[in-house]
Amino acid sequence: MMHFGLWARLLAALLAGGAVLPAAALDLERARDIYGPCAACHGEFGAGGKKGEYPRVAGQLPKYLEQQLKAFQSQRRVNLPMYPYTKERELPDEDMKLVSAYLAQIELPTRPPLFRESDDALTRLLAMEKVMIVPRAEGNIDNGKLAYEENCAACHGKSGKGRGMFPMLVGQYTSYLRKQIDAYLKADRPHDEDSASEGVLYSLQARDIQDVLAYLTAIQEVQP
Incomplete structure (x- = not known):
């Protein structure tokens, strides 16, 4: 088991550099708990929803996510739904770093997976829920x-x-x-x-x- 002090230094170093932490280096249980209220709008896997009313946050850069959470909290970026989440919960900097790193490491495939004949309907449904393909926009x-x-x-x-x-x-x-x-x-x-x-x-x-x-x-x- 990795010593807590070493884990903390690794987390601080990687986040300072904007790198994406591997899932194994994250407290996934804690990260998912922090993210829990967000899933109502941004989805279980951070894909967003309602055709873009709620943006995709999965795979986004951790430094950017943390920056935006702080902007919502201070109201430098005004967003009424985000204010109670970041302010009333008094979301500390450590939680912002952790949830940002957690979201950054989520990968959403951009093509349907290849299924085996033995895969049941639930397996196929769960796999397809992670697929993220934005429709083509018109333009040159x-x-x-x-x-x-x-x-x-x-x-x-x-x-x-x-x-x-x-x-x-x-x-x-x-x-x-x-x-x-x-x-x-x-x-x-x-x-x-x-x-x-x-x-x-x-x-x-x-x-x-x-x-x-x-x-x-x-x-x-x-x-x-």
Whole structure:
């Protein structure tokens, strides 16, 4: 059994670097207990729901998740459903780190699994509940690829899987991304440390934004 002090140092080191902890290094029982109230909206496996009303949190970068939980708690990011969860429960920093690391290590397949003839209906149902495929969005994928690489990839990564404090975009609901983009453009949510009118989104035309959303749905790792 790993000594508690060693486990704590490992957790702190990996979270500080934004790395994803393996499930074996997490207190999964505690993490699931913290996440329990979230599952009502975000789903048992963190896939979100209601066609993007509740965003996917599974596989998201831990530093970003922790940052957003703190923003909800301080109300720097206003979200009424999240406020009682982060504030009234007095969610401590340690719990934020743990639940963020827990969600980051959840993998949602992007293609239906191959079943054996012996697999029963329940096994098939549970496996399919973990599959996460965002429907293709309309738009010019070639233009979206160009616009994304020129304006977004430096922060969100070439494959859209995020980097450091910048979130994963690929695999997220298109409707949720659109809602957040609108919030940024209305200055209801700050996009970066620049002034509200200088963020990268303000340099893109509406058509380019739609094409970027289309491109993100096109680069999911989905079987043709």
